[in-house]
Amino acid sequence: xxxxxxxxxxxxxxxWFNIQPFLPKPLKLPLHPxxxxxxxxxxxxPIFPKALIEQEVSQEPYIPIPEPVREVYRLWRPTPLRRAYxxxxxxxxxxxxxxxxxSVSPPGSHKPNxxxxxxxxxxxxxxxxxxxxxxxxxxxxxxSFACKLFGLRCTVYMVKVSYEQKPYRxxxxxIWGGEVFPSPSERTNFGRQVLKENxxxxxxLGIAISEAIEDAATHEDTNYxxxxxxxxxxxxxxxxxxxxxxxxxxxxxxxxxIVGCVGGGSNFAGLAFPFAKDKLExxxxxxxxxxxxxxxxxxxxGLYRYDYADTARMxxxxxxxxxxxxxxxxxxxxxxxxxxxxAPLLCALVEEGVIKARAYTQxxxxxxxxxxxxxxxxxxxxETAHAIKAGIDEALKCxxxxxxxxxxxxxxxxxxxxxxxxxxxLQGKLTDYEYPEEKIKEALKDLxxxx
Numbered sequence: 214x215x216x217x218x219x220x221x222x223x224x225x226x227x228x229w230f231n232i233q234p235f236l237p238k239p240l241k242l243p244l245h246p247x248x249x250x251x252x253x254x255x256x257x258x259p260i261f262p263k264a265l266i267e268q269e270v271s272q273e274p275y276i277p278i279p280e281p282v283r284e285v286y287r288l289w290r291p292t293p294l295r296r297a298y299x300x301x302x303x304x305x306x307x308x309x310x311x312x313x314x315x316s317v318s319p320p321g322s323h324k325p326n327x328x329x330x331x332x333x334x335x336x337x338x339x340x341x342x343x344x345x346x347x348x349x350x351x352x353x354x355x356x357s358f359a360c361k362l363f364g365l366r367c368t369v370y371m372v373k374v375s376y377e378q379k380p381y382r383x384x385x386x387x388i389w390g391g392e393v394f395p396s397p398s399e400r401t402n403f404g405r406q407v408l409k410e411n412x413x414x415x416x417x418l419g420i421a422i423s424e425a426i427e428d429a430a431t432h433e434d435t436n437y438x439x440x441x442x443x444x445x446x447x448x449x450x451x452x453x454x455x456x457x458x459x460x461x462x463x464x465x466x467x468x469x470x471i472v473g474c475v476g477g478g479s480n481f482a483g484l485a486f487p488f489a490k491d492k493l494e495x496x497x498x499x500x501x502x503x504x505x506x507x508x509x510x511x512x513x514x515g516l517y518r519y520d521y522a523d524t525a526r527m528x529x530x531x532x533x534x535x536x537x538x539x540x541x542x543x544x545x546x547x548x549x550x551x552x553x554x555x556a557p558l559l560c561a562l563v564e565e566g567v568i569k570a571r572a573y574t575q576x577x578x579x580x581x582x583x584x585x586x587x588x589x590x591x592x593x594x595x596e597t598a599h600a601i602k603a604g605i606d607e608a609l610k611c612x613x614x615x616x617x618x619x620x621x622x623x624x625x626x627x628x629x630x631x632x633x634x635x636x637x638x639l640q641g642k643l644t645d646y647e648y649p650e651e652k653i654k655e656a657l658k659d660l661x662x663x664x
């Protein structure tokens with residue numbers, strides 16, 4: 214079998230998959246941040262285009278992909294599904310290891326799957342600029358790329374610790390016309406407030422989200438774009454899993470285990486949800502594993518409660534696993550996984566036991582990443598390496614038991630801009646950090662009290 218399984222352009226999915234109609238229970242409604250009453254669609258119009266609001270609440274199982282979006286997708290999609298033969302040999306495992314390679318997109322990750330869609334819908338409704346946040350810089354890069362293609366301006370608030378750790382991400386955004394500011398910044402009222410209280414704040418995704426929303430809400434020509442968590446973002450990412458299902462069918466295989474890294478949940482959900490549908494309908498029973506860092510253990514140690522998506526409490530309250538909107542994670546190198554909450558759709562399936570969660574510290578994760586690079590030749594992003602670590606662990610279980618399982622790994626992005634992190638690992642400078650229970654409990658005290 215080929216190591217690279219490619220669908221033709223004609224087989225590029227024509228519709229995104231929406232898992233909402235298949236959930237065991239309906240999602241709890243988002244609440245207005247001031248009134249705590251269920252939010253109305255019109256409440257979101259100041260920052261989102263109407264089409265995305267409709268997708269957020271849609272109960273249609275499949276939503277057509279506009280042709281202008283598919284036309285841009287064709288620059289890199291369908292992405293290859295690869296068989297990791299050399300990794301299998303190095304591990305001595307009978308498992309068949311596949312990985313869906315999203316690193317081939319122009320920005321190098323899965324993020325443009327939704328960035329292109331969001332830029333398109335905003336352009337259609339006359340928006341001139343998008344404001345957003347970014348952790349490791351993957352989302353900021355993707356949105357800058359998408360905005361350039363559709364003639365929009367793009368402003369990115371990048372978590373300060375990542376802004377300093379990953380300078381070339383800023384350059385990439387600049388090439389595509391994005392303007393990038395370290396968050397917390399002096400550009401917004403909330404940023405100035407945070408800096409006044411803590412001039413050395415490393416920043417968080419929650420703070421950066423607050424700044425981007427404030428920017429959008431105070432400029433009539435500007436909307437806000439979010440790279441993860443929300444239902445419409447997971448919807449757009451489903452193209453990953455839809456393609457993977459077709460590709461697995463081409464080689465007459467089906468994954469027994471599906472693993473992906475989780476920060477907000479979009480790349481993981483994009484790969485896993487089309488397969489989770491089979492599990493929910495009783496057609497197949499794959500083990501689906503969401504992997505997060507032990508330093509930001511949202512799914513493994515958080516509470517399933519209503520919370521704000523941002524630190525300034527400007528967003529609607531959403532029902533999710535959370536470590537508290539005031540949570541400040543340590544500056545680990547997997548910047549895209551340092552978020553206090555997770556996507557409500559993902560959290561609902563974790564709560565129902567359809568999806569399992571697992572957490573790792575960063576040294577074992579980088580060890581797995583280096584092994585992958587040495588055998589398969591691609592340097593993974595630190596975020597992606599969490600999924601690879603879980604995939605390797607599952608393959609080693611197969612070695613112990615003799616089971617010939619098929620393992621599907623979500624390869625969410627390459628690590629070409631993360632070489633400083635690899636240098637620290639190779640020099641033994643990375644520290645393993647598990648976020649202390651007492652600090653988590655302290656952050657959870659600030660959760661809003663909802664009857």
